[in-house]
Amino acid sequence: MNYTFLLVEDTGSVRRISLNRPQARNAQSQQLLDELDHAVSEAARDDAVRVLVIAAAGDHFSAGHDLKEAQAKRADFSVEERWAYESLRYFDYCLRIWDFPKPTIAQVQGACVAGGFMIANMCDLVVCSDDAFFSDPVGHTLAAAATEVLIHPWVMGLRKAKEMLFTGERVEAAEAYRIGMVNRVVPVAALEDETLALAQRIAQAPPFGLRLLKKSLNRSLDVQGLRTALSAHFDTHQLSHMSNEFKAVRDKGLAQAIQRNKSGDSA
Ligand code: ZN
Numbered sequence: 001m002n003y004t005f006l007l008v009e010d011t012g013s014v015r016r017i018s019l020n021r022p023q024a025r026n027a028q029s030q031q032l033l034d035e036l037d038h039a040v041s042e043a044a045r046d047d048a049v050r051v052l053v054i055a056a057a058g059d060h061f062s063a064g065h066d067l068k069e070a071q072a073k074r075a076d077f078s079v080e081e082r083w084a085y086e087s088l089r090y091f092d093y094c095l096r097i098w099d100f101p102k103p104t105i106a107q108v109q110g111a112c113v114a115g116g117f118m119i120a121n122m123c124d125l126v127v128c129s130d131d132a133f134f135s136d137p138v139g140h141t142l143a144a145a146a147t148e149v150l151i152h153p154w155v156m157g158l159r160k161a162k163e164m165l166f167t168g169e170r171v172e173a174a175e176a177y178r179i180g181m182v183n184r185v186v187p188v189a190a191l192e193d194e195t196l197a198l199a200q201r202i203a204q205a206p207p208f209g210l211r212l213l214k215k216s217l218n219r220s221l222d223v224q225g226l227r228t229a230l231s232a233h234f235d236t237h238q239l240s241h242m243s244n245e246f247k248a249v250r251d252k253g254l255a256q257a258i259q260r261n262k263s264g265d266s267a
Helices: 030-045 067-074 079-098 115-120 138-142 152-156 158-167 173-178 188-203 207-222 226-241 244-252 254-260
Strands: 006-011 014-019 051-056 104-108 111-113 125-129 133-135 184-186
Touching: 006 030, 014 030, 014 188, 030 079, 051 188, 067 079, 067 254, 079 115, 079 226, 104 115, 104 188, 111 115, 115 133, 125 173, 125 188, 138 158, 138 244, 138 254, 152 158, 173 184, 184 188, 207 226, 244 254
Parallel strands: 014 051, 051 104, 104 125, 111 133, 125 184
Antiparallel strands: 006 014
């Protein structure tokens, strides 16, 4: 399968899927997300693949969902249409990465924002470069209740998640490392090699044992209510799309709202 917005490469038993829309800071269009879900499903089925790396071409991991496309194609969606669109492409696609049957590593540089934050944090491990930053300005700027998958408190702690979401501010790479949200921070020039070396180390482990181990580790969050909390937040997020606050922002332009918020971070 040839992809327009992805690069897929194998190094031994490590598969790397890279978002490849660098001119748009890897903003996630519908086609990019459909391609990513397809590539992830293929990697899940392929016994030759033991570890999956999700990376991105260019200076930034991802600026988030493609808000220009959202404004053009989905601004007038009914509740039913939006629920169907976002439950498949944002929620289910993300959870399929979370449930990927083998270890996954996010390889993150530059901006890792909103929808980009969701995808990176679906991975088991995160390696980032020292120029990486993480943010989710959706609540602060767009009046929607954060992004669709509220993984934030589970990967960065409740206190820090509230600070990041309430302020719309960035968490820099060093801080992300300090709070345990990322596993390793490396120089930009070493990001690809360091991530691959980590993936290859993991790929040496017996694959069936790893599969069982990952299930158990993820279930340790399921018993704390992860899935129920994520699923409940998805519905709450849908409600926030119908608020007068959100409509006011939407009518002025979603992408422009982000630009008005000076930082240039997308969603
Ligand atoms: Zn949404």
